[in-house]
Amino acid sequence: MIRAGLLIVLLAIAAALIGPALSPYDPSAQELSRRLEGPTLAHPFGLDELGRDILARILAGARISLLVGLAVVSVSSTMGMLLGSIAGYFGGRVDDVVSRVIDVLMAFPGILLAIALVAVLGPSLTNVVLALSVIGWVGYARLVRGQALRAREFDFVQAARALGAGSGRIILRHVLPTAMPAVVVQATLGMAGAIIAEAALSFLGLGVQPPTPSWGTMLDAGRSHLFDAPHLTIFPGLSIALLVLGFNFLGDGLRDRVDPKLASH
Amino acid sequence: MLRYLLRRLVLTIPVLLGVATLVFALIHLVPGDPVQSMLGESASQEEVEQLRHALGLDRPLLVQYQSFLAGLVRGDLGRSFRFGTPVAEEIRSRLFRTIQLALAAMLVALLIAIPLGIVAAVNRGTAVDHAAMTAALVGISMPNFWLGPLLAILFAVHLGWLPVAGTGTIWHLVLPAATLGAALAAILARMTRASLLEELRELYVLAARARGASRVRAIVRHAFRNSLIPVVTIVGLQFGAVLTGTIITETIFAWPGVGRLLIQAINFRDYPLVQGCILFISFTYVMMNLLTDLTYGLLDPRIRYD
Numbered sequence: 001m002i003r004a005g006l007l008i009v010l011l012a013i014a015a016a017l018i019g020p021a022l023s024p025y026d027p028s029a030q031e032l033s034r035r036l037e038g039p040t041l042a043h044p045f046g047l048d049e050l051g052r053d054i055l056a057r058i059l060a061g062a063r064i065s066l067l068v069g070l071a072v073v074s075v076s077s078t079m080g081m082l083l084g085s086i087a088g089y090f091g092g093r094v095d096d097v098v099s100r101v102i103d104v105l106m107a108f109p110g111i112l113l114a115i116a117l118v119a120v121l122g123p124s125l126t127n128v129v130l131a132l133s134v135i136g137w138v139g140y141a142r143l144v145r146g147q148a149l150r151a152r153e154f155d156f157v158q159a160a161r162a163l164g165a166g167s168g169r170i171i172l173r174h175v176l177p178t179a180m181p182a183v184v185v186q187a188t189l190g191m192a193g194a195i196i197a198e199a200a201l202s203f204l205g206l207g208v209q210p211p212t213p214s215w216g217t218m219l220d221a222g223r224s225h226l227f228d229a230p231h232l233t234i235f236p237g238l239s240i241a242l243l244v245l246g247f248n249f250l251g252d253g254l255r256d257r258v259d260p261k262l263a264s265h
Numbered sequence: 266m267l268r269y270l271l272r273r274l275v276l277t278i279p280v281l282l283g284v285a286t287l288v289f290a291l292i293h294l295v296p297g298d299p300v301q302s303m304l305g306e307s308a309s310q311e312e313v314e315q316l317r318h319a320l321g322l323d324r325p326l327l328v329q330y331q332s333f334l335a336g337l338v339r340g341d342l343g344r345s346f347r348f349g350t351p352v353a354e355e356i357r358s359r360l361f362r363t364i365q366l367a368l369a370a371m372l373v374a375l376l377i378a379i380p381l382g383i384v385a386a387v388n389r390g391t392a393v394d395h396a397a398m399t400a401a402l403v404g405i406s407m408p409n410f411w412l413g414p415l416l417a418i419l420f421a422v423h424l425g426w427l428p429v430a431g432t433g434t435i436w437h438l439v440l441p442a443a444t445l446g447a448a449l450a451a452i453l454a455r456m457t458r459a460s461l462l463e464e465l466r467e468l469y470v471l472a473a474r475a476r477g478a479s480r481v482r483a484i485v486r487h488a489f490r491n492s493l494i495p496v497v498t499i500v501g502l503q504f505g506a507v508l509t510g511t512i513i514t515e516t517i518f519a520w521p522g523v524g525r526l527l528i529q530a531i532n533f534r535d536y537p538l539v540q541g542c543i544l545f546i547s548f549t550y551v552m553m554n555l556l557t558d559l560t561y562g563l564l565d566p567r568i569r570y571d
Contacts, residue, residue: 100279100283101283103279103280103283104280104283104284104287107280107281107283107284107547107550107551108284108543108547108550109505109506109508109509109546109547109550110505110506110509110510111509112509112512112543112546112547113287113543115512115527115531115543116288116291116539116543117291117294119291119531119539120291120292120294120295120299120536120539121294121295121296122296192406196408199408199410200408200410200513203410203513204512204513204516204528205532206531216410219410219411219414222414223414223517226414226417226418226421226422226429227422230418230422233411233414233415233418234415234418236411237408237410237411237414237415238411240408240411241403241406241407241408241411244406244408245402245403245406248402248405248406249402252402
């Protein structure tokens with residue numbers, strides 16, 4: 001499972017990096033006279049509502065999806081690890097404040113808060129990353145807080161403290177490394193979550209704006225052509241599902257390695 | 266039990282207050298002037314001031330906040346800028362459709378997940394198990410905004426069996442419910458399998474077999490019933506995901522519920538209505554989680570609250 005996931009993810013990264021250079025078509029070049037044309041040898045995924053090559057747009061869209069995933073995971077994991085470790089290590093008031101903020105943010109189901117934030121901030125790629133990071137850090141913070149609570153009682157942490165190490169050093173060098181395997185698993189699954197959330201927001205018209213190629217926006221455009229051009233819906237959706245499946249396979253596999261007890265289930 | 270109930274209720278209040286505060290702050294996060302943004306660039310200064318006054322946005326922030334919370338306690342979510350009607354009324358008129366869709370989706374999910382989970386657990390480690398669990402992982406990875414149109418292409422466009430959108434008959438509910446329920450079905454199937462495997466290791470299952478119960482009877486009558494406890498909990502906890510899922514599903518199938526209302530409100534920049542829908546969905550989610558927590562003890566007599 002982990003190998004299949006890794007293969008899908010690596011293929012997607014390769015497609016995003018070198019795909020647009022290999023494709024003979026410009027993802028924004030329009031050929032209106034051939035709009036909605038189905039798959040052919042020259043255009044394996046067909047043409048869209050403006051006569052643009054769907055494969056070229058999917059390859060360009062892969063960059064957006066991976067970029068959003070990477071940005072959201074980087075920002076939210078850094079923020080979550082920082083706040084979670086501080087809350088867990090110091091406890092007391094700091095922990096109370098961070099925990100209450102986590103409770104409130106967790107009270108919003110799924111991407112509802114992201115929808116709300118993008119609705120008021122305006123649809124754009126930057127706002128999508130911002131909104132998804134605002135909800136994303138909570139998961140990491142909860143995870144790291146729990147680990148930090150346990151780690152501060154470990155002998156090696158007490159020893160470091162006795163040797164005069166400062167709190168910052170203890171958190172960075174001793175507490176955070178104990179949480180890293182779980183954070184890596186969370187980040188891998190978080191990539192899947194961010195990619196799907198970006199596509200969902202773009203599908204609702206709240207994310208990446210046309211003409212920038214995004215898989216969610218492409219699916220949204222396909223909705224008006226379910227009867228006459230289903231290929232507009234099939235290929236972008238397949239790309240999202242495959243990439244998300246790849247990250248889920250990878251995350252599940254990594255989780256089984258990190259915590260072998262789960263593998264038996 | 267009563268003490269636990271009261272404690273849980275008291276602990277929920279600050280969360281609800283935090284949610285309400287965040288939703289209140291939303292309109293103030295709009296870049297520039299939210300009133301100008303609602304009316305558009307062509308609106309005159311007089312119109313802008315009029316609407317600002319009508320929405321109460323010309324008052325000091327603290328007064329606005331107090332009045333927002335006071336309104337909330339009375340069930341007053343303000344007035345929709347687009348429809349000119351109370352926000353609560355707009356939500357109420359669409360509530361039935363959203364609940365209908367959410368319940369139908371949960372039913373679809375259970376009908377798929379439980380047999381799939383049982384078959385996988387009973388055939389653990391075999392090709393059947395791997396196929397069932399791969400199907401579940403595919404289900405989790407398949408976004409509903411893709412599954413919905415795919416089901417519509419197959420069952421409405423090609424086969425012509427079902428209507429593609431709208432409401433009216435029970436058949437209109439099938440595609441939206443299947444779309445919304447698929448991801449939940451995948452999660453529940455994995456949960457049913459894991460939970461049943463756990464129960465099958467218990468001694469009482471072995472005892473039932475030793476007393477002469479057939480394998481099927483030992484599974485269905487003994488292990489399965491106990492394995493349902495975590496499954497029911499997940500159904501409750503996943504209600505939030507289903508509720509959020511209605512936003513996309515209702516948009517795809519033009520289903521006139523609260524989720525579609527939210528997207529329409531965003532498109533119209535009707536911020537009071539956006540705030541109302543967000544508040545309604547998140548409050549429902551918090552209360553459903555609370556209810557799940559409380560009913561957990563009723564399902565499993567081994568759980569004590571003191």
